[in-house]
Amino acid sequence: MSQRQTFSDRHRRTRSxxxxxxxxxxxxAVDDIRIEHGRCRVTDLAKRFDVSHVxxxxxxxxxKREGLITSEPYGPLELTEAGRQLAAKSRRTHQIVYDFxxxxxxxxxxxxxxxxxxxxxxxxxxxxxxRRLTEELRGRG
Amino acid sequence: MSQRQTFSDRHRRTRSxxxxxxxxxxxxAVDDIRIEHGRCRVTDLAKRFDVSHVxxxxxxxxxKREGLITSEPYGPLELTEAGRQLAAKSRRTHQIVYDFxxxxxxxxxxxxxxxxxxxxxxxxxxxxxxRRLTEELRGRG
DNA sequence: GGCGCCACGTAGCCAAGGCTACACTTTATT
DNA sequence: AATAAAGTGTAGCCTTGGCTACGTGGCGCC
Numbered sequence: 310m311s312q313r314q315t316f317s318d319r320h321r322r323t324r325s326x327x328x329x330x331x332x333x334x335x336x337x338a339v340d341d342i343r344i345e346h347g348r349c350r351v352t353d354l355a356k357r358f359d360v361s362h363v364x365x366x367x368x369x370x371x372x373k374r375e376g377l378i379t380s381e382p383y384g385p386l387e388l389t390e391a392g393r394q395l396a397a398k399s400r401r402t403h404q405i406v407y408d409f410x411x412x413x414x415x416x417x418x419x420x421x422x423x424x425x426x427x428x429x430x431x432x433x434x435x436x437x438x439x440r441r442l443t444e445e446l447r448g449r450g
Numbered sequence: 451m452s453q454r455q456t457f458s459d460r461h462r463r464t465r466s467x468x469x470x471x472x473x474x475x476x477x478x479a480v481d482d483i484r485i486e487h488g489r490c491r492v493t494d495l496a497k498r499f500d501v502s503h504v505x506x507x508x509x510x511x512x513x514k515r516e517g518l519i520t521s522e523p524y525g526p527l528e529l530t531e532a533g534r535q536l537a538a539k540s541r542r543t544h545q546i547v548y549d550f551x552x553x554x555x556x557x558x559x560x561x562x563x564x565x566x567x568x569x570x571x572x573x574x575x576x577x578x579x580x581r582r583l584t585e586e587l588r589g590r591g
Numbered sequence: 592g593g594c595g596c597c598a599c600g601t602a603g604c605c606a607a608g609g610c611t612a613c614a615c616t617t618t619a620t621t
Numbered sequence: 622a623a624t625a626a627a628g629t630g631t632a633g634c635c636t637t638g639g640c641t642a643c644g645t646g647g648c649g650c651c
Contacts (some may be wrong), residue, residue, distance in 0.1 A: 331608080349631095350628070367607080431567075438555045439554075
């Protein structure tokens with residue numbers, strides 16, 4: 310195996326899948342907003358992500374095609390079973406990363422920001438290391 | 451400050467700037483390849499990132515517009531001063547993140563992959579926490 | 592010199608995720 | 622009920638970063 314091929318492998322995994330990240334962010338937000346407000350509308354997502362409602366409509370259209378979200382015209386957004394599962398998984402990952410950053414001394418605000426960026430890029434193994442270390446550091450006080 | 455606005459701030463910073471990530475990856479790669487091979491050509495980048503040479507040409511064209519890279523037709527790619535600085539900064543960040551992941555127990559291969567994904571999303575503060583903890587963990591053996 | 596191969600450039604296509612402008616539906620207010 | 626306001630949809634445009642297909646430049650090897 311050449312060194313060059315190794316590089317390719319790494320980059321292939323990191324550069325792609327932005328669509329998947331967006332999907333995770335969206336279903337997690339839909340879930341959040343439904344818990345907070347009882348229902349989630351396009352505008353709620355537009356406010357949360359600070360984009361136009363048109364952008365939300367487009368992304369939601371894709372997520373409908375992919376079977377994560379359902380909705381009727383002018384109606385609130387609902388998660389499918391697959392959507393709920395993805396949301397739950399995203400939430401768990403998010404929490405582990407956030408708790409970890411806080412445990413190693415990152416401030417609340419910065420941890421919130423960095424978690425958003427990092428959460429989509431940690432493998433299962435790294436996530437497990439994060440969790441273990443979080444407990445360890447908490448144990449030490 | 452409303453909770454909603456806080457969410458917007460976070461997401462604005464995390465979702466955008468993929469172009470900036472690409473820029474960092476490219477200048478770092480150009481620097482690497484120049485060190486390894488003496489010069490960097492379009493094809494070298496295409497191999498490293500496992501994309502077509504056309505994609506590289508397009509991205510490089512953008513980076514030229516942005517003043518990070520220069521080259522003459524059919525000639526090798528050169529970094530501008532700004533390009534070299536960005537490459538150096540990217541390399542430092544990359545190293546800190548990689549060393550950190552290794553220090554907390556992530557395997558070489560997984561650390562290499564996750565570093566690629568994480569490095570563009572860690573703030574200065576988090577990076578400093580990473581570095582401190584890396585030293586601490588190494589000190590403990 | 593000519594041939595072939597590799598590198599590079601260009602044209603033209605695609606999806607994702609941004610936007611504005613405008614039309615329509617739903618809901619709230621008077 | 623009528624009107625205003627808020628929410629949603631649609632059309633059409635942009636940039637980034639993917640691609641294939643095809644034409645051109647540069648260089649080594651007969």
